[in-house]
Amino acid sequence: MKETSTAGWRPSAWLWGILAGTALQLHQASLWPGTYYAACALLGVVATLLLARWRRPARWPDRALCCLAAAALALGLAGLRAANQASTALIPALEGVDLQVEGVVVAMPLPVAGGQRFRLKIERAWRDGEPVAVPPLMDLAWYRADHRAFARVPAEPRVSVDDALPLLQAGQRWRLPLRLRAPHGSLNPHGFDYEMWMWELGVQATGYVRHGQPQAPALLASQQGYAVERLRQQVRDAMVQQLAPAGRPQAAEWAGIAGVLVALVTGEQRAIDREDWRVFRITGVAHLMAISGLHITLFAWVSAAMIRIAWRRSPALCLLLPAPHVALWGGVVCAGLYAVFSGWGIPAQRTVLMLVVVAALASTGRQWPWYMRWLLACVCVVLAQPMALLQAGFWLSFLAVGILFASDRGPDRHSPALPQASPAARGLRGALAAALQLLREQWVVTLAITPLSLLLFGQVSVVGFLANLLAIPWVTWVVTPLALLGAVLPPLWDAAAWALRPLMAVLQWLATWPHAALWLAAAPAWAGLAAVVGGVWLVLPWPWRLRLLGLPCLLPALLWQPLRPAHGQFELWALDVGQGQAVLVQTARHSLLYDAGPLYGPGSNAGDRVVVPAMRAMGVHGLNSGRLDLLVLSHGHVDHTGGAEAVVEQLRPVAVMGSLLPHERQRLGIAAAPWQDCAAGQAWTWDGVQFSVLFPGEQELGTADSPIPRQSSGNPMSCVLRIEAAARGGYAAAALLPGDIERAQEAALVQRHADAPAALRADLMLAPHHGSNTSSTQPLLAAVRPRWVVAQTGYRNRFRHPAAAVQQRYQEMRIGLRNTVHCGAAHWQSDQPEVLVCERQKRPRYWRHEAVEVGQTRRTLDINKTNQPLILDEG
Numbered sequence: 001m002k003e004t005s006t007a008g009w010r011p012s013a014w015l016w017g018i019l020a021g022t023a024l025q026l027h028q029a030s031l032w033p034g035t036y037y038a039a040c041a042l043l044g045v046v047a048t049l050l051l052a053r054w055r056r057p058a059r060w061p062d063r064a065l066c067c068l069a070a071a072a073l074a075l076g077l078a079g080l081r082a083a084n085q086a087s088t089a090l091i092p093a094l095e096g097v098d099l100q101v102e103g104v105v106v107a108m109p110l111p112v113a114g115g116q117r118f119r120l121k122i123e124r125a126w127r128d129g130e131p132v133a134v135p136p137l138m139d140l141a142w143y144r145a146d147h148r149a150f151a152r153v154p155a156e157p158r159v160s161v162d163d164a165l166p167l168l169q170a171g172q173r174w175r176l177p178l179r180l181r182a183p184h185g186s187l188n189p190h191g192f193d194y195e196m197w198m199w200e201l202g203v204q205a206t207g208y209v210r211h212g213q214p215q216a217p218a219l220l221a222s223q224q225g226y227a228v229e230r231l232r233q234q235v236r237d238a239m240v241q242q243l244a245p246a247g248r249p250q251a252a253e254w255a256g257i258a259g260v261l262v263a264l265v266t267g268e269q270r271a272i273d274r275e276d277w278r279v280f281r282i283t284g285v286a287h288l289m290a291i292s293g294l295h296i297t298l299f300a301w302v303s304a305a306m307i308r309i310a311w312r313r314s315p316a317l318c319l320l321l322p323a324p325h326v327a328l329w330g331g332v333v334c335a336g337l338y339a340v341f342s343g344w345g346i347p348a349q350r351t352v353l354m355l356v357v358v359a360a361l362a363s364t365g366r367q368w369p370w371y372m373r374w375l376l377a378c379v380c381v382v383l384a385q386p387m388a389l390l391q392a393g394f395w396l397s398f399l400a401v402g403i404l405f406a407s408d409r410g411p412d413r414h415s416p417a418l419p420q421a422s423p424a425a426r427g428l429r430g431a432l433a434a435a436l437q438l439l440r441e442q443w444v445v446t447l448a449i450t451p452l453s454l455l456l457f458g459q460v461s462v463v464g465f466l467a468n469l470l471a472i473p474w475v476t477w478v479v480t481p482l483a484l485l486g487a488v489l490p491p492l493w494d495a496a497a498w499a500l501r502p503l504m505a506v507l508q509w510l511a512t513w514p515h516a517a518l519w520l521a522a523a524p525a526w527a528g529l530a531a532v533v534g535g536v537w538l539v540l541p542w543p544w545r546l547r548l549l550g551l552p553c554l555l556p557a558l559l560w561q562p563l564r565p566a567h568g569q570f571e572l573w574a575l576d577v578g579q580g581q582a583v584l585v586q587t588a589r590h591s592l593l594y595d596a597g598p599l600y601g602p603g604s605n606a607g608d609r610v611v612v613p614a615m616r617a618m619g620v621h622g623l624n625s626g627r628l629d630l631l632v633l634s635h636g637h638v639d640h641t642g643g644a645e646a647v648v649e650q651l652r653p654v655a656v657m658g659s660l661l662p663h664e665r666q667r668l669g670i671a672a673a674p675w676q677d678c679a680a681g682q683a684w685t686w687d688g689v690q691f692s693v694l695f696p697g698e699q700e701l702g703t704a705d706s707p708i709p710r711q712s713s714g715n716p717m718s719c720v721l722r723i724e725a726a727a728r729g730g731y732a733a734a735a736l737l738p739g740d741i742e743r744a745q746e747a748a749l750v751q752r753h754a755d756a757p758a759a760l761r762a763d764l765m766l767a768p769h770h771g772s773n774t775s776s777t778q779p780l781l782a783a784v785r786p787r788w789v790v791a792q793t794g795y796r797n798r799f800r801h802p803a804a805a806v807q808q809r810y811q812e813m814r815i816g817l818r819n820t821v822h823c824g825a826a827h828w829q830s831d832q833p834e835v836l837v838c839e840r841q842k843r844p845r846y847w848r849h850e851a852v853e854v855g856q857t858r859r860t861l862d863i864n865k866t867n868q869p870l871i872l873d874e875g
Contacts, residue, residue, distance in 0.1 A: 012372060013063040014048070015379045017070025022386045024071065025078040029844035031086055037079030044073025078386040082846065088135050090205040092852040094127070095181045096796060100215060101125040101134065102175045104224050108233040108343070109168040110270055113602040115143030118168050119203070120176075135204035140178065142168070142209040142217075166219065170229030173221040180207035184795040184849045186576040186610055187824030187839050190458065190522045190617035199847040200346065200387045228340055232266045235487050239265065242490055243497050257497050257504065260289055261483045264475075267291035267342030274603050276504075282517040283507045284453075284464025285471045291342035293351040293397050298476055299338045300355055304331030325363060332359045347393050350381045354401075370405040374398070392456045396449055399532075403448040404441060407539045442469055444539045451535040454557055455528035458617050460518045463510045474503055521619035521626070523560040531557035562619045564588050565829065568688030568726030572735055572764065574826040575614055576839065577606040579794030579801070580639035583737060583766065584615060585723060588687035590629045591620045593653070594721060594737050599642025607643020612650050614825070622651040629686070632678070632721060633658030634739030636713030645669040657682075659696065659717040677701075678719035680752075688726045689830075694759070695720035695741065695749055715740040715769060720749065722762065725830035733830040736762035736784055740769040746780040753783070760784050763833040767791035767817075771802020781813055788836045790826045791819045795851055821851045 021044075047069035051062065102123045109118040118140055125134045142165055183206055185194025198204070209217060223230070243258035259271040269290045272280075280286040288294070308327035311317050317326075332355045339348035357377040361368060368376075378398055381388050388394045446465045454460055461467070482496035510516060523531070534553025565571050565588055573584040580598030584591065593615070597606025619626050631653040633641050641660070648656070648670045656673045665671045680697040683690065696717050718739025725733045741749070746768065753759045760783045768775035771791040789810055791802045802819060810817045816836065818826050824839030840848065 010062065010066055012375065013066035014070040015372075015375045017067035018074040018379050019382060019389070020067065021071030021074030021076075022078050022382050023389055025075045025082070026386060026389055026845075028079075028846050031083050031846045032079060034080060034083040037076045037083060039076070040072050041076025041080065044069050044071070044076060048073065074383070077383070081386065085199070085202065085204070086846070088133075088204060090135050090180060090182045091133075092182075094132060094134065096179055097127065098210060098213065099125055099127050099132065099134070099178050099180060100175065101178055102173070102220065104226070105168055105170050105172045105174070106137075106226055106229065108170055108229050108236065108266070108268065110268070112141070115141055115165060116168055117141050120174070123173075134180065137202050138180065138205035138207060139198075139203050140176075140207050140209065145211040166217075169222070170233060171223045171226040172219060173224045175215070175218045175220055177210040177213040177215055177217065178207045179210055180205045181796055182206075182849050184821070184851060186578060186820075187843075187848070188576050188610055188614045189573075189825060189839060191610060191614055195849050196387070196390065196845070196847055200385075200391075232268075232341060232343065236262050236266050236268060236271070238490065239486070239493055242493055253501075254497070257500055260500060260504075261479075261493065261496055263290040264295070264480050265342075265483050265487065267345055267348065274608070279504075279507050279511045281459070282461060282463075282511040283467035283471075284461030284517075285467050285475075285507065287393075287396075288468075288471055288475045291339075291345065291348055293347060293354075294472075294476065295480055296335050296339055296342075296348060296351045297355070298480075300331040300335035303334035304328060307331065307334075328359050328362060332356055346385060346388065346391065347397075349385065350388060350394065350397070353377070353380050353384055356380075371402070374402050374405060395452060395456070399449055399452055399536075400445045403445060403536060403539060406536070407444050407448075407541055439469070442472070448535045448539045451528070451531035451554060451557060454520060455523070455532060458519055458522050458613075460520065461516070462518060463513060463516045467507060467510055470506060471503060474499070479503070515623075519616040519621040520558065521560055521562050521621075522617040523557040527556035527560055530554075561625075565687075566831065568728075569830045570689045570723060570725055570735075571827070571829045572723075573614070573618070574766065574790045574792055574820065574828075575610055576820040576823075576825045577610050577643075577792065579770070579792075579797040579799070580606055580642065581634070581739075581766070581770070581792045582606060582611050582643065583792075584618070584620070585735075586618075586620075587689045589625070590686040591615075591627070592630045592632065592691075593628060593647065593651075594632045595634055595640040595739075596631065596643035596647045598639040605643045605646055607646030607650075611643050611647055615651065620651065622653075627651075628653040630654065631656045631658075631673075632719060633660055634678075634719045634737070635659045635715060635717050636661065636664045637715070637740065640740070641668055648673050657719070659713050659719050661713050664713055690724045692722045692724070692759075693719060694722055694753070695738075695745065697748075697752065699748070715742055716745055718745070722759070728831065733833040734762040734764075735828070735830070736760065736765040736786070738766060738768045740775075742769055742772070742774045743777055746775060746777050750779045750783050757783055762786050763830075764788045764790065764828050764836070767802055767806070769801075770799070771806045771817075771819075772799065773803035773805055776802075776806045776809060778809065778813075781809065781815065786815055787833060788816045788818060788828065790823075790828075790836075791817065793819055793821055795821050 047065070051066055051069060101120070102125070103120040104123070105118050106121045107119040109116045120138055120140050122134055122136055122138065125132050144165060183195055183198040183203065185192075185198075187193070187195075198206075239262050240258050243261065244255040248254055256273045256276050259273055260276060262271040263269050267290060272289060276289075277286065280289050304327040307330035308323050311321075311323040311326050317323075332352070335355055336352050339352050342348055354377040357380050358373065361373055361376070381394070442465065446468065450460055450464075479496050479500050482492050482499060486493035486496060530553045534550040537550030537553065538547050540547060564586060567588050570585055570587045573586075575582045575584065575597070577597035578600070581595040582597040583594040585594065586592075593611070597611050599605045600609070615621070615628070620628055622628060628647075628651045631644070631647060633644055633656065636659070641664075645668050647653070653673065655676060656670060657676045657678050659678050660668075662671070665673075665675065678693055678696070679701055680693055680695055682693040685691070696719070700717060718741045720739060720741060721737045723735045723737070738746075738749075749760070760780075762784050763786060765784055765786040765788070767789050768780070770793050771789075776789075793799075793801045802817065807817060818836055818838060820826065822838075822840065827837040827839070829835070
């Protein structure tokens with residue numbers, strides 16, 4: 001009896017140990033040598049075998065030892081996997097140089113503006129005729145020879161009369177001239193970790209196909225395997241051709257609907273328009289609008305029901321194998337095939353593994369309690385993909401499933417029976433009971449996972465319960481089946497599109513409701529975990545008086561406000577936006593944003609991707625105490641104003657200031673925002689902190705009655721802002737934000753304040769013009785005398801900012817230079833002027849890319865974190 005009881009808790013200790021060991025390995029700042037991980041795994045195996053033969057242990061020591069043995073085994077296995085992947089990383093010497101590679105297209109290519117993106121599995125590579133080692137898997141772009149992201153970049157001569165790109169297909173084998181770079185993304189507080197995402201996919205290089213090379217791209221073979229990907233591509237292209245052909249009325253609307261249906265059928269989430277994604281996030285239905293665990297599970301259930309019905313029609317088959325077992329595993333197999341067709345993404349893999357675990361337990365007759373089955377499924381997923389522990393979808397899906405199990409009250413024994421009721425009455429009662437059960441489950445899941453959504457995303461969809469109540473049955477039982485059957489009967493795609501249109505209209509209407517979604521400041525981990533526990537507590541099948549004890553657990557996360565600077569002090573965040581500029585300044589009760597980041601490409605900008613999410617996480621969400629008091633746009637260049645429209649639309653600043661001309665404000669979509677021109681002499685005080693505009697002055701702006709109006713809003717017109725804290729101990733810390741002023745403007749600025757040198761003094765300064773060779777002159781640095789200079793630049797940017805001569809100048813003057821490429825977002829506080837905190841050093845992880853300073857070659861294509869083209873340069 002003792003052994004039987006021990007067997008109940010010993011497996012749970014092993015399972016918890018596996019999760020703990022994997023989590024420990026994922027939080028390593030750097031990887032150990034592979035031999036250390038091998039030794040750790042071997043130790044775990046030996047300890048597990050010895051413990052398995054330990055027949056009469058003391059309960060708690062045995063449980064602890066089992067947990068430690070499993071943790072060592074899991075840490076070793078996850079570490080070996082990570083070390084093996086790290087060994088294939090792209091070496092810095094191969095970045096930005098011309099290479100020739102041969103490889104096979106392994107995934108369905110994606111059309112993008114000006115070209116197409118695809119994933120290539122490399123067979124061999126060489127440089128100048130010599131073989132080189134490159135990562136085995138890379139994401140590439142192939143753009144037309146005349147493609148430019150911005151019109152201000154001069155066009156290069158066409159390499160041919162017809163520059164149309166070939167139709168890429170999965171299974172094609174190509175020889176291509178490439179330039180590569182390591183995946184490098186922005187790193188900001190509570191922001192998207194692009195480098196972790198690429199690591200999960202196994203992609204360790206990005207790049208683009210070169211034009212005008214002696215060895216042109218050559219198709220070597222077709223249909224080299226990957227038949228499923230080719231089929232997915234054929235289905236996708238057929239759907240787009242049927243639903244959104246060129247010239248169809250309301251083309252934009254139909255293209256958006258086609259993108260959603262493509263995602264539902266093929267799993268290609270990138271087909272969904274960004275505006276539609278915004279609506280789905282606000283209404284809380286984003287999990288429905290692609291291949292999700294819900295869709296795969298439903299497919300398995302329907303397939304199992306159909307197999308069971310068909311199998312039972314044959315007595316001989318039933319005698320051979322029981323229909324329930326055949327249906328169970330048949331459903332799992334069908335779900336696996338559906339997941340493979342959908343692209344075998346990580347969420348699909350997770351769902352199929354969960355179904356396999358449940359089917360295996362049911363087939364072996366093991367009567368494990370629900371929490372053991374749930375835990376075993378978690379462990380199987382983590383063993384197959386350790387990085388799943390860092391995915392929001394993993395936690396949301398497993399928490400939802402666990403909550404449904406834990407809150408299940410079982411059959412309702414108090415429901416009155418209706419033995420004499422007619423079949424119609426019993427059917428009506430059954431349908432009503434099913435509807436009530438669906439309503440209860442939706443309410444339970446919404447209430448339980450909302451705190452986790454708040455912890456992971458900082459957002460709560462107020463209309464999410466209503467939106468999901470409408471969308472889940474409609475998408476699950478109507479739209480998705482029609483879209484899937486359309487692969488056999490294409491006219492059904494039109495039926496699916498017409499079924500989706502009213503739902504899209506309702507979701508767009510819900511998204512326009514005031515406060516349809518609430519963004520709350522990112523709470524600390526303890527408050528977030530307390531909120532998750534409180535949400536789970538509220539839905540457990542206990543007396544309501546006991547469940548109400550979960551409400552206080554929610555309050556810290558819901559009411560959390562980040563600590564603001566003391567009165568008279570301020571803090572500054574130089575966000576990591578790539579080659580551009582965006583700086584958040586906060587006082588005790590006010591917030592200022594200096595520039596809004598660059599435009600990355602068509603439909604992609606730093607405002608949407610970096611600035612707005614980071615500011616919301618820091619408590620600046622555009623409402624009441626979280627309002628943005630002032631947006632300053634230093635000048636009109638796109639690397640400073642690319643995200644302005646998104647910031648104005650989503651954060652609604654009280655006022656906007658800058659050096660932009662009226663037609664530029666119109667082009668950016670911010671003409672309706674309250675505007676004030678930037679001019680030297682403007683000053684104001686917030687919470688004891690002094691703000692002063694130092695440039696441009698009257699000489700640059702001209703007089704109001706000047707016969708020649710100002711025609712430029714470029715670098716020479718940059719708005720220079722100085723911020724000074726209240727004096728502490730006789731010393732007042734300050735920061736200087738000079739925009740993109742250059743040598744002439746720096747000289748003018750120094751000359752105008754020659755009689756008051758303290759007016760330029762600052763502890764922290766943004767590198768003028770990102771550290772270009774035409775700025776950061778010695779007179780300005782001598783006048784400002786900063787402790788720190790922060791250069792906001794992009795990895796391998798085409799301008800080579802910050803320039804080597806400028807870096808040398810800073811070093812000679814003993815000024816600390818921090819580049820956001822190496823630092824990530826930089827955080828500085830006026831009450832600690834000697835300290836500058838870098839986000840990359842604050843949160844080191846082994847999958848993060850460490851940028852290496854290397855010489856850049858001609859015509860470097862800079863790729864942003866979404867791998868869209870930025871600028872093609874001749875210099």
